Amino acid sequence: xxxxxxxxxxxxxxxxxxxxxxxxxxxxxxxxxxxxxxxxxxxxxxxxxxxxxxxxxxxxxxxxxxxxxxxxxxxxxxxxxxxxxxxxxxxxxxxxxxxxxxxxxxxxxxxxxxxxxxxxxxxxxxxxxxxxxxxxxxxxxxxxxxxxxxxxxxxxxxxxxxxxxxxxxxxxxxxxxxxxxxxxxxxxxxxxxxxxxxxxxxxxxxxxxxxxxxxxxxxxxxxxxxxxxxxxxxxxxxxxxxxxxxxxxxxxxxxxxxxxxxxxxxxxxxxxxxxxxxxxxxxxxxxxxxxxxxxxxxxxxxxxxxxxxxxxxxxxxxxxxxxxxxxxxxxx
Amino acid sequence: xxxxxxxxxxxxxxxxxxxxxxxxxxxxxxxxxxxxxxxxxxxxxxxxxxxxxxxxxxxxxxxxxxxxxxxxxxxxxxxxxxxxxxxxxxxxxxxxxxxxxxxxxxxxxxxxxxxxxxxxxxxxxxxxxxxxxxxxxxxxxxxxxxxxxxxxxxxxxxxxxxxxxxxxxxxxxxxxxxxxxxxxxxxxxxxxxxxxxxxxxxxxxxxxxxxxxxxxxxxxxxxxxxxxxxxxxxxxxxxxxxxxxxxxxxxxxxxxxxxxxxxxxxxxxxxxxxxxxxxxxxxxxxxxxxxxxxxxxxxxxxxxxxxxxxxxxxxxxxxxxxxxxxxxxxxxxxxxxxxxxxxxxxxxxxxxxxxxxxxxxxxxxxxxxxxxxxxxxxxxxxx
Numbered sequence: 001x002x003x004x005x006x007x008x009x010x011x012x013x014x015x016x017x018x019x020x021x022x023x024x025x026x027x028x029x030x031x032x033x034x035x036x037x038x039x040x041x042x043x044x045x046x047x048x049x050x051x052x053x054x055x056x057x058x059x060x061x062x063x064x065x066x067x068x069x070x071x072x073x074x075x076x077x078x079x080x081x082x083x084x085x086x087x088x089x090x091x092x093x094x095x096x097x098x099x100x101x102x103x104x105x106x107x108x109x110x111x112x113x114x115x116x117x118x119x120x121x122x123x124x125x126x127x128x129x130x131x132x133x134x135x136x137x138x139x140x141x142x143x144x145x146x147x148x149x150x151x152x153x154x155x156x157x158x159x160x161x162x163x164x165x166x167x168x169x170x171x172x173x174x175x176x177x178x179x180x181x182x183x184x185x186x187x188x189x190x191x192x193x194x195x196x197x198x199x200x201x202x203x204x205x206x207x208x209x210x211x212x213x214x215x216x217x218x219x220x221x222x223x224x225x226x227x228x229x230x231x232x233x234x235x236x237x238x239x240x241x242x243x244x245x246x247x248x249x250x251x252x253x254x255x256x257x258x259x260x261x262x263x264x265x266x267x268x269x270x271x272x273x274x275x276x277x278x279x280x281x282x283x284x285x286x287x288x289x290x291x292x293x294x295x296x297x298x299x300x301x302x303x304x305x306x307x308x309x310x311x312x313x314x315x316x317x318x319x320x321x322x323x324x325x326x327x328x329x330x331x332x
Numbered sequence: 333x334x335x336x337x338x339x340x341x342x343x344x345x346x347x348x349x350x351x352x353x354x355x356x357x358x359x360x361x362x363x364x365x366x367x368x369x370x371x372x373x374x375x376x377x378x379x380x381x382x383x384x385x386x387x388x389x390x391x392x393x394x395x396x397x398x399x400x401x402x403x404x405x406x407x408x409x410x411x412x413x414x415x416x417x418x419x420x421x422x423x424x425x426x427x428x429x430x431x432x433x434x435x436x437x438x439x440x441x442x443x444x445x446x447x448x449x450x451x452x453x454x455x456x457x458x459x460x461x462x463x464x465x466x467x468x469x470x471x472x473x474x475x476x477x478x479x480x481x482x483x484x485x486x487x488x489x490x491x492x493x494x495x496x497x498x499x500x501x502x503x504x505x506x507x508x509x510x511x512x513x514x515x516x517x518x519x520x521x522x523x524x525x526x527x528x529x530x531x532x533x534x535x536x537x538x539x540x541x542x543x544x545x546x547x548x549x550x551x552x553x554x555x556x557x558x559x560x561x562x563x564x565x566x567x568x569x570x571x572x573x574x575x576x577x578x579x580x581x582x583x584x585x586x587x588x589x590x591x592x593x594x595x596x597x598x599x600x601x602x603x604x605x606x607x608x609x610x611x612x613x614x615x616x617x618x619x620x621x622x623x624x625x626x627x628x629x630x631x632x633x634x635x636x637x638x639x640x641x642x643x644x645x646x647x648x649x650x651x652x653x654x655x656x657x658x659x660x661x662x663x664x665x666x667x668x669x670x671x672x673x674x675x676x677x678x679x680x681x682x683x684x685x686x687x688x689x690x691x692x693x694x695x696x697x698x699x700x701x702x703x704x705x706x707x708x709x710x711x712x713x714x715x
Contacts, residue, residue, distance in 0.1 A: 106410070200405065
């Protein structure tokens with residue numbers, strides 16, 4: 001990995017420049033495609049921001065609010081090349097967007113996206129001008145959200161499960177699925193807010209594997225180490241075109257025994273990772289897990305026969321940068 | 333969802349329940365399949381978790397499912413490929429026991445069983461889920477879904493049997509989706525039915541492990557296997573599974589002495605070569621029996637396979653001719669209503685034995701399971 005503490009401000013200039021007046025903004029929005037973090041496939045390099053906040057996990061398992069705000073904020077800001085998380089959100093999202101924060105609650109209260117992290121992202125978005133009513137925190141089911149500690153909400157920032165609201169069948173290559181109706185019909189932009197976790201078949205589950213929660217048949221997508229499925233799903237226009245930011249809640253990590261919770265393999269990593277490039281983000285997150293495995297004397301995922309091959313597949317499909325030498329990891 | 337709404341959803345789903353041309357059966361989705369009702373604890377999403385029967389624990393709290401050859405290794409909170417079996421704190425649960433999503437009354441010919449009580453009514457039922465993903469799945473709305481995504485209601489085994497009897501059916505079939513994934517439920521139905529004279533049928537892809545199959549064979553009356561191809565590469569591409577496991581199921585069914593019929597869905601350009609059909613026929617003849625009925629069935633575009641035409645009838649006739657030439661004695665054409673290939677003929681004297689029109693029996697000349705002309709015994713379940 002290359003550590004580069006410089007900044008890049010090459011993206012989003014169009015949106016940032018069109019601020020002469022609110023009417024101009026509205027006029028521009030009518031014609032422009034809106035804020036975009038990519039085109040990812042054209043990037044020769046990618047940046048992943050990593051904020052370590054040791055102590056963010058409190059003895060009772062809750063997260064320290066100030067450290068969440070500080071760490072997550074620093075990572076988000078740096079990922080977008082801005083000084084603050086609010087500026088970052090302003091750069092990546094419009095007030096007129098409907099933003100979905102896709103969390104991963106499969107691990108219950110063990111290793112799931114922490115509610116504080118998702119809601120902190122929502123707070124940054126609101127401070128950037130996205131109304132609360134246009135921010136959705138969602139996952140597959142109400143049941144899983146509740147089990148992970150989320151309070152469901154139908155007002156303000158909405159928190160809900162897709163449950164049985166799935167769209168029409170879409171054939172996306174390796175499989176055919178119904179996508180979550182909220183993704184198909186409502187959301188204009190998405191944040192993948194994933195976890196830092198080992199996966200017994202895929203190798204790791206980070207921001208790309210998180211998309212298994214937006215289709216109705218994830219159980220059909222686990223052959224071949226999930227590789228063709230994760231790659232193709234992350235390249236689907238419904239996903240790729242709406243993704244603006246990818247975040248990994250690494251306050252707690254799990255380096256073995258996933259995707260279910262395995263407390264004996266969890267550790268308080270105290271990290272928040274963010275990038276506009278989900279492949280680069282997952283490549284860095286994978287290495288964090290590998291490092292922990294080395295510390296514990298576990299074999300590498302490759303030696304365990306479950307290297308996350310889907311990363312190379314996603315890179316080939318233009319979802320992002322998967323080559324480690326082309327990824328800048330910036331600690332903030 | 334209340335019961336009336338559930339039944340309505342069945343009619344609307346088109347989940348393989350409706351049929352045309354059947355003899356005087358009150359056929360199709362049942363208007364009121366439920367009796368007074370049995371209250372079972374049902375979780376949010378309509379799940380009714382019951383400990384799964386065939387599995388073994390693995391280190392670290394994972395479980396290996398033992399129902400089908402996939403042998404899914406399922407970690408905490410996850411489900412197997414079928415989407416119906418979930419690991420909860422190291423225990424594997426089936427989420428669909430007693431929770432059918434489709435219940436209907438069909439003629440046995442619809443399954444199809446042509447050598448089981450011709451014209452008999454069958455109470456057909458399904459729960460959501462399947463362990464394969466066939467590209468032309470007819471019932472994908474329920475077969476390729478997870479239990480909480482499909483409206484279901486509660487119908488415990490005893491009530492299934494009682495319902496069948498109320499509707500004049502002496503047969504119950506696990507069908508429409510894949511009964512292997514609800515094997516525990518079907519096994520309990522079969523055992524409950526035996527005591528009351530109701531027999532149970534499996535209408536299955538045959539993707540099942542030895543132990544559950546052995547237990548099912550001890551309780552059911554007949555097993556129909558969808559043999560979706562006879563070329564391993566095609567089978568894998570088309571279903572996501574491995575052909576060898578289905579062939580092994582067929583061999584095991586023979587060893588168990590369970591009455592078996594085979595459906596071979598013929599898909600134009602995909603699995604309709606003479607060589608493949610001939611190989612299939614030789615397998616049946618040499619490893620099973622020339623008396624095993626084989627139904628060459630017409631494909632219609634569905635699910636992910638929309639780019640091919642329906643199978644020409646001439647292709648099915650060619651398949652039948654090849655299979656007969658290889659010595660199979662009971663070869664049928666399926667999904668071709670009115671075709672002579674739907675009927676049963678005596679392999680001894682050639683006399684027409686059972687004349688079928690669509691899924692209806694127009695005439696049954698069998699006498700105590702034998703040809704009235706030459707007295708040759710015809711294999712099957714006739715009484």
